[in-house]
Structure formats: structure tokens, C-alpha cells
Amino acid sequence: MIVIMSPQATESDIEQVQQLLADRGYGVHLSRGVERTIIGAIGALDEEKALVAEQLDVLPAVERVVAILKPYKLVSREARAERSAVPVGNVEVGVQKLAVMAGPCSVESEQQLMECAEGVKEGGAAILRGGAFKPRTSPYDFQGLGEEGLRLLVAARERTGLPIVTEVRDVRQVPLVNEHADLLQIGARNMHNSDLLKEVGGCDKPVLLKRGFAATIEEWLKAAEYIAAAGNLNIILCERGIRTFDTTLRYTFDLSAIPVAQAETHLPVIADPSHASGQSEYVAPLAMGAVAAGADGLMIEVHPQPERALSDGPQSLTPTAFAKLMQQLRSVAAAVGRSM
């Protein structure tokens, strides 16, 4: 931590900051420049750093406090230099093989889900996705089948052998979802929900953590740190588009978040081109781009009849379109030394 004193700071202001740092157990290093005096703070407990920085920032004689270390540790590359692989049922996500998770936005009925599950298996998906508890921005929208949806997902796993991933939206649903699903999804709207992060941090199933659509990469990794700090290091990160001034598509897919999150953490990073684009015709180019940029997998929405879907129809691929995309993805994956 570096404390930059304001040009008006007096000797006694500088002493006050040095004393304050020493009291909290920091080593102190003073550097007097032509226009500013700078105080370096060395060591002390990590947990307190953010608070001490904030409290110093209150002092009028302090112009600015600059953090030196990143605000996440367990998930960082400094904690673990090699890339991690996360087991999801019988599948491994990360390192070499690309994992494609596919299925309907919402589980709507047994027939819809089974048709979809068999379609995506045939196309080459490794994991089946499907929403049972849906977060919706309007109270008048379809809210999901709930527990019944979960039961259908389990049946689909039995039929196809594919592990299942589904969103857990509310702390009260965690035990139930943890019992049945192979991978617990935290949705973008819940990335900042620290209670939910702690609950899934206490689960034995791996967690898929979507980036909030207005979260910086640093905040996303801090959310992963919440899960890790609660004991669960089996975390897969998922970039799904951020909100920007351009509303041509539903969100702006942030391709760079993939290599940046891979450089900053040891966790696998996948992409969700369906939510990022919101339109089925743009799912393929974003999926191709993500794989070429190094993504460890994809999450893609597939529906047997998108024009009858109860949610996200416009961004859903048919099983046929999905199979065709998988074909193209295999070529790109091979070109970057990955297999599917």
C-alpha cells in the first residue's frame, strides 16, 4: 500500500500517517519528492488492508492511497501457478478439453427437456443445462417450474448420462439443488449476492460463477474469492456479456475477459454467447471467437422449438443448428490445440 500525501500536508500530517501505519503493524518507508511526499506501507495482515486504506483516505492530508496487491488470493495465479481442472460429474472442465454445456433456458416440460437433452447429446455437448428456478426482471414473466424442473433434469441425466448444471437463485434452494445437480450455477444477477456465494462455498458440488453484467473483472474474481474463502475451490468462471452504451445486441460480449481471467486466476473460464448476444444468429460467431481466444468451454441455449420457448426463444439454437455449430467449433478448437 502506498500513501500519497497532498501538497499541503505538514510534517505533523506525515507523522500522523506513519504512526497510524506503525500502530496497525506495518513497516513504513518514507520518500520525499519534489511535489509530493509518499509513504510506503509494508507487510501486516491482508484482511485489514482494504479497511486501513479506506480510513487513511478519510484524512484531508492524504491525497490518494494506492493498493499494491490484488484483492483476491485463493483464486489467484500467485496461489497456484498451473491451471485447475474442475470435475463436473464424470466430465473435467479446464486444462485441455473444451466442455460444451447446452440445453434449454428454462425446463418447460418433460417432452421439451428430453427432446432437447437428446439433441444436445447427439450434437456433442458434455453437460446438460436447464433452468428450474428462473430470475426474471418482470413479475409477469414465467418464473420456472422450480422443484419439478429439478426432478426432470435428474431424469434427463439418467436418460442421457450427461451431468446437469442448473441455477440456484435463493439461499433457501441451495440444499435441494446441491443434492440433485452436478454443477451449481450462480447467475449474473446474483454475482454480488454474498450470502448465496457463501452458501455455495459450503457445498460439495462445483460452482459455475457467471460474471455480473455490470461487474468489473476484479469484482468477478472477488466474488469467486468469496466462494473459495468458504471452502469450495471448484469454481468455473463464465463470461456472458456486459452492459454498455451500445444496445444493438442484448449485452456486449467481453472477449478479453477470457484471457484476462485466465491470466489472473488458475480457474477454468468459459463463455456464454447465447446471453451475450440475445439473438440466435450471433451465437455462432461469438462462440467461435471465444474458443479461438482460449475459452475452456461454452454454455449454449438450445430449444427444440425456439418460437414456442417460454423464455429466451430469440437466442436459442435448434438442435440442428447446434450440431452444425459444434462441427465448426471442432475445427477451431483443433486449430488452437484443444479437443472437444
Place this chain on the structure above:
Amino acid sequence: MIVIMSPQATESDIEQVQQLLADRGYGVHLSRGVERTIIGAIGALDEEKALVAEQLDVLPAVERVVAILKPYKLVSREARAERSAVPVGNVEVGVQKLAVMAGPCSVESEQQLMECAEGVKEGGAAILRGGAFKPRTSPYDFQGLGEEGLRLLVAARERTGLPIVTEVRDVRQVPLVNEHADLLQIGARNMHNSDLLKEVGGCDKPVLLKRGFAATIEEWLKAAEYIAAAGNLNIILCERGIRTFDTTLRYTFDLSAIPVAQAETHLPVIADPSHASGQSEYVAPLAMGAVAAGADGLMIEVHPQPERALSDGPQSLTPTAFAKLMQQLRSVAAAVGRSM
């Protein structure tokens, strides 16, 4: 709802859309332009509109679907033409008098809270704020005193007579907070948490709904509609800054959100200049601007010793600075025909 057909749409595409709308109970109105055919859909159930629009949008022959009505009803000016006043304990928020809510970001100790409560009462605050359950972006930050914080707030109400507002962060805390607080705050990070919105919608206490820092005004009003649809119309909206490309301050205070939300809904709209700016020296100009633009109240963070605060010290005013600001606010309020 207006359906704009693509230039390639055939007669049979147009018929298909007309039939689909008729099947769902809509009146249909066809208009053939030089370059596009347009189909107007009249009537039918509100609840289904968004879904039908989405499903039509899937059809390749449909270029775009334009919604005519707003996606919120109970909170809209069309549902109630006059401005609503919301009772909070013995205080009314909205219509004529300006309500200032003030107090510490977090309840930290009995002494800190009492000192603060008496300070803000003296300065002229109408409602005492204080966080017991804190949402934090890092697992290493102070998470609040929880139930003990709530008990201290109740004691502060007894001592000062000020009604209390505190954040409820998790569905499991709702019964407890509803029992003790006079106003339930939904924080910015939870604005999209539909489970929590429904729970407070079932409470008998009024709700303060902060705007998510990446929520459009429309999404914010849809979140209010969630609460209203669950039975609770005592809602106060609060603008607290949005995330933009400019990171000079913590957030960008969206002044226009105040008059826009007042034009679109009948609900009172207040401003939180403390979170918007993140720096105590900018709280006053934003507060002054909000009142002059027509805000129905303010929420301001006050701490007896900001340099020792366990959260948000840099944006906290001392009781003395708060009292001075209240003095200036009274002049501006009077200039726009409001009293405090």
C-alpha cells in the same frame, strides 16, 4: 405491440403472424408500407405480452417487435395520477415535505450509533439509517453486526424518537427486519433479486428500493412493480449513482433519474449522494442538486469519526458537517417550494 415484418416476408409469413396473434386473442391491424409491412396487435392479456413479443421475434420473417405499453402498471402514473405519500413510522415521505434519512453506513457499537443518532436528530434528520446486515464485495471486509445491530437501532429509536431504516440483504432475514425496522431497505446489489423483492412485497412495512448501479430506469421500475404485485404499494425509490466509464468518483449520480421516475410513477423518489460520490467533499453539491431538481428526500451517511469507520468512512459526513449541510438544504428547499 407492433410487429415490423422483414423486407423478405412473404404473404404466408404475414398470414402466419396474423393467425398467431388472433390465436392469442389479439385484434390485428395490417398496414402495408412501401418497404415494410407492419402488423398492429390490439388488446389481449397484459401478462402475456412480453412472451408473445419474444416468441414472434424468433420468426425469421419478423424484423422487430415494438412494445407500445410500459412493462409496469401498479406503480405507474397511469394507475394513479397523484403523487403518493409513504408513511414511515410517524413520518410521511413524499408530496410536500422533504425527508432526510441519516446515520452511519454500518452500526458498529452502541456508543457510535447513539452519538450518531443524536447528532443527526439535532441536525434535523427525520429518519435514522444504519446497516446491520452489510453486503460487501470482498469476503475479507466487515460484514456488519447482524441481529445485534438491529437491536441497537431499536434502542436508538427509543432514545431519539426517529423511525429507523435498515437494509435487508437475504430472504431469511426478512421476518426479523420487518419486525423491528420502520422502513426496509433493498440495496442496489439486490435490486434484481426477485425472491427478496417478493418477500418484502409481502411485508406490512414500507420499502426503500435503491436503483441497481447498472439498472436502467425501466428495470428499476419493474423491480418496484415486483414489490407492488406482491401486495405492498408503500415504496420509496432511491437514486444512488450508476456505473459509467468515468471512475473519478465511485459512481455517476444520475440526477435525471429523479424527475424521470417521478414522471413515470406516483412513488416518492429520494437521492443518496453519499454512495453516488463516495467522497464526503462531494456529498453537499449532489444533495443540493437533488433537492433543487425535485427529490422527495435524501439519504446521507454520517459518522462521528469517519477516519475510524469500519465501512464507507471516505463518504461519511461528521455530525457537524451534516448540520451545516442541512442549513443550506433548507434554503434550496424553500426556493423550490418544499419544507424540511
Place this chain on the structure above:
Amino acid sequence: MIVIMSPQATESDIEQVQQLLADRGYGVHLSRGVERTIIGAIGALDEEKALVAEQLDVLPAVERVVAILKPYKLVSREARAERSAVPVGNVEVGVQKLAVMAGPCSVESEQQLMECAEGVKEGGAAILRGGAFKPRTSPYDFQGLGEEGLRLLVAARERTGLPIVTEVRDVRQVPLVNEHADLLQIGARNMHNSDLLKEVGGCDKPVLLKRGFAATIEEWLKAAEYIAAAGNLNIILCERGIRTFDTTLRYTFDLSAIPVAQAETHLPVIADPSHASGQSEYVAPLAMGAVAAGADGLMIEVHPQPERALSDGPQSLTPTAFAKLMQQLRSVAAAVGRSM
């Protein structure tokens, strides 16, 4: 400037950076922490700092370079502690009195301009605005009357006695506009046009510098520094709304930019609520808020018949609505100790 070395940096990397800094004339100050080594660079020529920082940043052993000083000098509060007043014809902008600039978006005809000029004078405007050279996003939009518009503005000044402000859009127009106008406006789209900034920096007339709609406050002040560095310190800053994810109004008015720019520079700062909102019904609340927050003036679009305006009709006030707003603004100005 502080250089933060990466955890992998070797002794020879550290020496290389120290040598590099010494070669450029910097004093060097080394501080070894537990997890990082930090090198402070003291002194040397301002002009080279940004470049040296960039070049150091290329080295793999350097994690990050932190600038200590702001990238603008002549316009900063450190260069001049008191607020500056800028003379515009016979009017002074800044310090105590509030200056309102009003008039049509585009000069369309003699009759329109004269009617407008007399209307805004009667309402209490201090300066007449009017566009002769219009920047438009579509080639099919009205591009302004050009030189003829300038001639009409001069005639309106003769008739009303109000100084005139008009936009200069292209370096080739600078001599002509400088000859006739009292205040040269640089529009938001040209804030990054360094050639144009240099040209008006060489003029003897004051400059009104609008903030680019995607410019950080720092970039805006760097643009002002361009003008100042070319010799012209008579600069008025104007906040006119920024682009954000919320498209309810045309732009998001950044109220905080006013006090921030006033804290960082000695220049007067005014607000343009017309472009910020894009809708006449929101001009008044934003104007009121800006004055209460401390703006040194306003720029407001007025048109005798907004429904016939050739540009920006939806955000234009009629002369009657303008006069009513001025009435309300006088109360708010008085409440914050300013006069109009």
C-alpha cells in the same frame, strides 16, 4: 511516478529500471516490501513523464506504473488557487454572477433568430447562442447556414446588445468565427480534435469547451490544457451529458462533473441541460440542479416554434417557458449565494 516491480523481478531487472530512470534525470528511491519491490522516481521534466511511464510499462519485470501528478498543469488549481473569471464581450463568466447563454440550436432564418434573440434577452439571458456550422451524425440532416448564419448572429448582437457564442467545427472556419463571435464553442464531438484545440488556443477570443460525451473528466481537462498550452487561458468548461447504458434520455447528465471540475481547475464550469436531456420537459429540473450544485452558468436551447425547428426541436424551450424557468432559477441562485 512509482514503478511497482512484478513478484518475478530479479535484482538485475530492478537495477535496469533504476538505471533507466537515472539516465532520464530522475532521482530514484527504492523500497523493498514483502511481496513487491517498489521504485519511486523523483523530479525530471514534466513533458517526458507520460512517455517514460509508458516505456517502463513495456518491461516484463514491471507490473505497473502509478502516476503521482495530474496530467494537466496550466488549468489546475495548483497553477492558480483562486477561481478565474472569463470575459465574454461585456459579460464576465465565473466567480459570482451566473451567466445564462440561450438561443436556438441552429440559426435557421433572420426572423427565427431575431424573435429568439429578443425572447431570450427579455427572459434574462446574458449571452446569445446559435449554431451556424452544425455537426450532425447523419449526412442527410440539416448542416447549418454556415457563413450566412454567422452574419445573422452578428446582426442579432447589434439589435440586442448580447454577446454571441457559436460553434467552430473545422480548423478552416476558425479565423472567420474568431472575427465575428464573442465566444468560440468547441462541441462535444470535437473535444478530442487536437488540431482544432490548438487553433482556438491561438485565438484572442475566449473558448467554451464542451465535455465529450465519452470523455472522462481527466480527458476533458487535458483538452482544456491543449488550449491553454497554445496560449489561451480564457476557457469555460461545459458539462453536457455523457453516454451510459441508460438510454431513457439522450445522455446522462453528470452533475458531479461540475464540482469536480471546479475542484481540479480554476476555470468556470457551466451546464447544458438541453443536450443532456434531449427533452424539453427535463431541462428545468437539470438546470435547477446544476445551479444548486454550484454551476457558474447554463446553456439552454430556445426556439420560438420548437415543432418547426430544423434541429433539436424536442429539447428546445419556447421563449415563454424559458422566461418561467429563469424566474425559478433566480430563487435557487439566491439560495446558494449567487445572482443572475
Place this chain on the structure above:
Amino acid sequence: MIVIMSPQATESDIEQVQQLLADRGYGVHLSRGVERTIIGAIGALDEEKALVAEQLDVLPAVERVVAILKPYKLVSREARAERSAVPVGNVEVGVQKLAVMAGPCSVESEQQLMECAEGVKEGGAAILRGGAFKPRTSPYDFQGLGEEGLRLLVAARERTGLPIVTEVRDVRQVPLVNEHADLLQIGARNMHNSDLLKEVGGCDKPVLLKRGFAATIEEWLKAAEYIAAAGNLNIILCERGIRTFDTTLRYTFDLSAIPVAQAETHLPVIADPSHASGQSEYVAPLAMGAVAAGADGLMIEVHPQPERALSDGPQSLTPTAFAKLMQQLRSVAAAVGRSM
């Protein structure tokens, strides 16, 4: 154009709008819904549509005006269904082959440029880039060699046979740059500079139009329409990153802009991963992603000694790193059916 009347609109308001549209030559189509009356306007001159829409929007009885057609024509897919190829010297950009433009950010000296030009030629670049007139955000930054830089570029073309692309920043430089360069670059900061767009629209050389970092895709295509409307249809679009709330990298690379611009226009679309990322370690993943998503080419900054570059060193590749990237790009290009 569809006019949505407000719920308060009277019969005479509706008649007024119908009359107004008829006077401007539109066919009129009335549709009365349960809660709103809607007026469709059919036909009439394109040039006036935006203005008529704006003027109708001023009327209090009009709630909203919805445009049906896109605001660009000459560059649209409706004007030309097949993809266009743009000749640049002896190279064709667009359709099948991928064109890579590479070279230094700024031309700094003969030696630097020649070394760089030979390096990128060897690596497989098709076109040499280099800045002679540099737009900089600070007046204290290196502003480019100007005319001398142009002379050096011409010499490098003679030596290597590669066509050259360079930025033209000011209308006064257009004749000179048009005389020497093979491709005129309009930089991101000038995308909204309509005077400059018109000037290059009158040139006989093709134009590379970078997207403004805060421009919507629609505004970018309207800027291309400016050039086309002035007579020059040889336009290459270039996505180079947009400004968002996330400042981890210099800009956020908008991958989706590539397929969207290709769907909306017939123009070739390339990507600039160097400016998008601002850091050399992220150039490769973004470049790979862009090619997999269908980009028609790339623009990449290369410098023989990035740590001595006078601008953009941190994002520059060495010739060796560039050659290695080209190797990888060839595999991805082949996987998507393109050659380099």
C-alpha cells in the same frame, strides 16, 4: 415511421398529426388500440424522415415516434446484397482473403520504420501501417513526424512493395495524404468529424473507418454513410474497442460488432486488437477471436523495440512475436475457410 399518440391525445390532436404527415407527402394509416392510437406514415422522401420524426416528437399529444427504416442506405445490405471487396494498392480487402495491416503506431525514424516494414513483410503482413499525424490526448505527448513521416512511409513502400495506410487527422492534410497513401485512415476520435468524412468521401483512395470508442454501431455506419454519400464507396470498417465501465484493459473489444456490421452492410470489417487491449500480451487472443468470428482482416501494431517506442509501446508486438502470431492465425483462418 410510426407515431404513437399519448393516452391523453384528443381527436383533434390525431387529426393534426395526420394532416401534418399528409402535408409532407406521407400516406397515413390509422390504428386505434385499446390504450393508444397509432398512426403509420408511409413513403415520402428519405432525407426528411429524421426531421419530420423529430418535429412530431415535439407535440405534447405524441408519446413516441418509432423509425422503421435504418438511417443508412448506400452502405447497407439492402443497397447491395453481396459483400464488397476494397482494393488497397495491389491488395484486395474483403470477401475471401484476410488482410493483415501491421507496423508501428508512429513513424519515428527511417531506421525504425524500415526495420519494422521488413519485419512485418517477412511475417506475412499485406499492408504497412504507420502514423505520421498523431492524435494525442495530451499536448505534452509526441505529435508525430508529420509530412516527413509520410515521406518515410512512401520510401518503405518502395522498399517492401507493401501498400501503406496512415491516419489523416485534419481536413487540411487530406490532399497530401491522399496523394501519398494507399488507404486513408480515419481514427476513432474523428469518426464523428463530419467535415473530415466529407473530405475523404471526395478522395479517390479507399478509406479505413475506425469505430469511435463511444459510438454505437448505428452511428459508425452513419459515419460510413457520410463518406459514401460524398462519393467514395471504398470503405473498410475497423472495430478497435469501446469504452465501458471496465478499465482492466484500455478499451473493451466488441467482438460482436464484426458480425453485426457484416450483417448490416456490404463493407469489409477488420479488427484492431492492439488499441482494443492496450497490452501486447492480449493482442494474440483478441486477434485469434476476431478471425474466428469472421473478421476480414486485422490491424496490428509492431515495433522493433517496444520499450523505446514514442507512442503505444505497451501494446506493440516485436517483429518476432508478430511472426509467431501470424503462424497461429493461419491455422484459425483455415479452420473458418479463409486464407491469409
